[in-house]
Amino acid sequence: MSADRIFEVAHNDPIARDTYVLTLNGDTSDLTTPGQFVNVEVPGFYLRRPLSVADWSAGELQLIYKVLGQGTAAMTRMSPGDQTRIISGLGNGFEITEAEAPLIVGGGVGVAPLFALARELLSRGQSPQVVLGFNSADEVFSAESIRELGASVAIATVDGSEGTAGFVTDALPSRFDYFYACGPTPMLKALASATEQPGQFSLEERMACGFGACMGCVTNTVDGNQRVCKEGPVFSREELAW
Amino acid sequence: MSADRIFEVAHNDPIARDTYVLTLNGDTSDLTTPGQFVNVEVPGFYLRRPLSVADWSAGELQLIYKVLGQGTAAMTRMSPGDQTRIISGLGNGFEITEAEAPLIVGGGVGVAPLFALARELLSRGQSPQVVLGFNSADEVFSAESIRELGASVAIATVDGSEGTAGFVTDALPSRFDYFYACGPTPMLKALASATEQPGQFSLEERMACGFGACMGCVTNTVDGNQRVCKEGPVFSREELAW
Amino acid sequence: MVNPLAVQLGTTTLQNPLIPASGCFGFGDEFLDFYDPNILGAVALKGTTRDARDGNATPRIAETPAGMINSIGLQNPGIDVVLSKKLPHLATFYSQPVILNISGFSIDDYVASCAAADGKAEIIELNVSCPNVHGGGISFGSSCPLLVEVVRAVREVVTQSQLFIKLSPNVTDIVEMARGAVDAGADGLTLINTLLGMRIDLKRRHPVIAAGAGGFSGPAIFPIAVRMIHAVKSAIDVPIMGSGGVASASDALEMMMAGATAVQVGAESLRDPMVIPRIIDELPALLDELEIDQIADVIGEALAS
Amino acid sequence: MVNPLAVQLGTTTLQNPLIPASGCFGFGDEFLDFYDPNILGAVALKGTTRDARDGNATPRIAETPAGMINSIGLQNPGIDVVLSKKLPHLATFYSQPVILNISGFSIDDYVASCAAADGKAEIIELNVSCPNVHGGGISFGSSCPLLVEVVRAVREVVTQSQLFIKLSPNVTDIVEMARGAVDAGADGLTLINTLLGMRIDLKRRHPVIAAGAGGFSGPAIFPIAVRMIHAVKSAIDVPIMGSGGVASASDALEMMMAGATAVQVGAESLRDPMVIPRIIDELPALLDELEIDQIADVIGEALAS
């Protein structure tokens, strides 16, 4: 179920270069699984901004966003006490499997939903390996908090300023039997080429509604065009047939 | 001279039915005479709202506004600390004359600029009589503060709930040799018909710029169409030839 | 007691004038999380074509000041699936009037779909903003002779449903187009479909929308819709469904004063799924404030008399 | 050092592409309180007619979401006063290029004004959105044959100034109109003039604007302007002054990528008199961010190649 809810900003703090964590208070009962997203009204902009749920608990929602254009730039000016409308409970989220050696792969701000995913896998007794890719060390976020959960985290940076120099595909572990991935499309496609294991990709697409009504956000699947906001944002490798 | 300035809201308080006084801090050096106006940016609305200067001093600006439509309704939500852009120093304002027995006539929210006018006349040793018209007693404002300046104030209300029952024209003093008037056009026209003395009318017209560039706000004068925002908002009786 | 919001749209009575616009309400079930569609005056379903369509490449969406651009390209499962699956499914939870929005790329397309659809919904709404593949890509809605031809042909096969023509605003003379449609047999008009618009991505130096230009709608276009409805209703006494930028109860009333009998809400209901129920809620108080007994009384009130 | 903002508009060099649009800058002196107009690329003066005009009844202004409607009705002192008084006065404080905007209600009107104006300004911009009194009130800008006729006639008498035609967007096929104007001898085009729009006052049940409909502009119409400029520049290699909804440095650049060589700012400069100086200030940093050396390099960059 999804619903349009009013949330109140609790904190809005920088955590990496151009990257902020926005903590809001409100009803999070529409959220059921890691990898879902919300659609956030930003004052002065017509469309809402779709953002993955980075973390949530009863009454508290955390989003991690990167300043990309004018809307996310305006979000940095949201202050504690400000209210905003958020459509919550959107998308399918990751489907948790019983894989033995799961791998979590994130790139850039696509790392946002992976903390909650890692925690979920760990809580089920699985031991995910995690590989996160960024442009440079000053953009790295969530790595430490995922390590604190007890998962091993490898970092790749394009400029080599932290971890492996290169892309996430240069830092993949030798053994894994399933992956969960979120990041820019070129990264996801590179991952698909570099691997043969089954897995899930969380996609991005420009959206109007976010709840399935406009057909604005489709991606091509083996079943034809499917909505990223409704049938996705997470699609399995077989569905996408990349 | 006019300029686009940033002001900060100090107070925004109701003073009569649907009527608020908005006190702002900022540079008021563009203001020179009672009857000038400013053009106020209201968040979420494209055009600015023209409002008479009710009072000003170095660093402080007072506006009195009535909730009429959506823009003025939104203004009631401006809170202390909020900033807004204001084009200040607009319009000609009243021309102060040496009349012996000046009369000040105001109707509804047109009363806004008359406090500063009364004070100016009193400071020059003149003794203005003041007649203010409202729909009903709960809409009356500024009467008490003008009395406190030392001027005699008569009230007319349409429903008779305070002062004379009827319009300002029903409460005019028997003797005066000049008038300064601000209020809705029907009131100003009634005043013009009911009197023969010379005087000045402050007009309202829908505006885009407020500073003379668009020709949106004209009124017909003996010299053809003149801009209410630039040649006005105050016009003498002879100019309008009502 | 009389329902103060009821309006008579041609031969169809609506419990209120509010209708989600075609393409902004799927086939009726995407809003079930948000509200019960039975509160609506009617629903307009997603534009349907003779055959199933995948639609355009993505990105299909761009943002504009007070509006948006879409380039869905009529992704839909085709008229047979709509009639055999979508309509019966809709009927399981919805019992107010239905508007089937039909698109096509040739007169044959339109006729085939409309013949199949006739009688299956209260209103068939013809979307004529699509390019005519047999006419050098000119859209049916931007050439009066072409428009007349398609309306005449469709009128032959639409005998049980009301036939409304949804006009494109991208024309020099909207009154001429309206007159053509009505003279060719339309029962009513929907005014307006989207304008053509484009945004460009500065970094990619390329239009945001994959197809280049797209359909521009939302509050930004409201004054264009009001003026076209006003112009058409001033010239022709025909039932009009207004469409274009409605985002509030006062917008709905304004469009009705311009001449609309009912009011469709598109883009705004995508960014704010609760806007239509809110408008329906707020209308009675707004009518009171303006001392209006029956909303139907305001239709065309702002026309010169 | 090369000025990175310079552009070549036909035969006129502009120090930057920013121009206040006609009707939004008076005759050049209304902004003196705000900034020195010599920072501008050029100025477009208020629409001028053969004889002086009082303009339309008030209200002349209405507000819209992200825009406004105006109905000035070409109030102006007439071409003789503009040439004998306004231009000499402008020259006392301004020395960059001048665009004289000429309107008329018959071909004779246009020819008389343009003959008088030729050579008095770098550019004569023909506003063809006015009704032709000899043609049943159809505007010159909404009929291609009429447009061709007026451009041909004016071209005869405009031999020293550049002749730009400012097209109306209220047409079915903007490319056809553009081609007509260019084939008839125009040196360049201005795209776009205002759209037709209307707002209705719910209390009065009457259009806000006394004349009913008016000219709709501001950020709301930006995507329409971008798409028309893009369509015309894709079809015809002609210098274009963009106009319609520009409100920021990135808007200016977006319009140039669509094909505009220079960019006019109208409504936004009325609500925010400092917007043009701010855009000029901000452009260099934006160019740096996008790794663009010369702003002229972006013109038409978003056209399919």
Ligand SMILES: Cc1cc2nc3c(=O)[nH]c(=O)nc-3n(C[C@H](O)[C@H](O)[C@H](O)COP(=O)(O)OP(=O)(O)OC[C@H]3O[C@@H](n4cnc5c(N)ncnc54)[C@H](O)[C@@H]3O)c2cc1C
């Ligand atoms: C399901 C989903 C989850 C996402 N999760 C996150 C997240 O957790 N953190 C984060 O920082 N970003 C996330 N994004 C991307 C985020 O939505 C965009 O970065 C953001 O919308 C950009 O807005 P803007 O105003 O800054 O950019 P502008 O370019 O000014 O925006 C203009 C329009 O384009 C849209 N847009 C621009 N870029 C994107 C994009 N990459 N994806 C979708 N829409 C875009 C905007 O929403 C807006 O409608 C997610 C996107 C999707 C679809």
Ligand SMILES: Cc1cc2nc3c(=O)[nH]c(=O)nc-3n(C[C@H](O)[C@H](O)[C@H](O)COP(=O)(O)OP(=O)(O)OC[C@H]3O[C@@H](n4cnc5c(N)ncnc54)[C@H](O)[C@@H]3O)c2cc1C
């Ligand atoms: C020179 C001048 C001085 C004024 N001084 C005051 C004052 O001191 N206090 C006060 O309460 N009001 C004053 N007004 C009127 C005030 O500008 C309007 O009440 C206000 O703009 C209404 O805005 P709204 O958004 O509530 O109404 P809406 O009707 O929603 O506004 C829509 C548009 O119409 C314009 N508009 C609507 N009514 C008027 C009007 N009566 N005059 C001008 N524009 C209008 C708005 O500015 C806006 O552009 C003055 C007007 C002028 C021209």
Ligand SMILES: Cc1cc2nc3c(=O)[nH]c(=O)nc-3n(C[C@H](O)[C@H](O)[C@H](O)COP(=O)(O)O)c2cc1C
């Ligand atoms: C995402 C989207 C999809 C649309 N699809 C259709 C369609 O299939 N058929 C149609 O006739 N109109 C379609 N439209 C146009 C709308 O029905 C409506 O007429 C138009 O958007 C103007 O109204 P608005 O400003 O309220 O959006 C679509 C609009 C949008 C935004």
Ligand SMILES: Cc1cc2nc3c(=O)[nH]c(=O)nc-3n(C[C@H](O)[C@H](O)[C@H](O)COP(=O)(O)O)c2cc1C
């Ligand atoms: C108040 C006003 C007056 C205008 N007067 C004229 C005019 O006299 N001649 C003309 O060609 N265009 C005129 N225009 C149109 C503008 O020059 C401009 O082309 C149009 O408004 C679109 O740009 P914008 O969205 O930046 O306002 C006027 C526009 C406004 C808002």
Ligand code: FES
């Ligand atoms: S964004 Fe509307 S269907 Fe996905």
Ligand code: FES
């Ligand atoms: S409001 Fe623009 S000239 Fe007066």
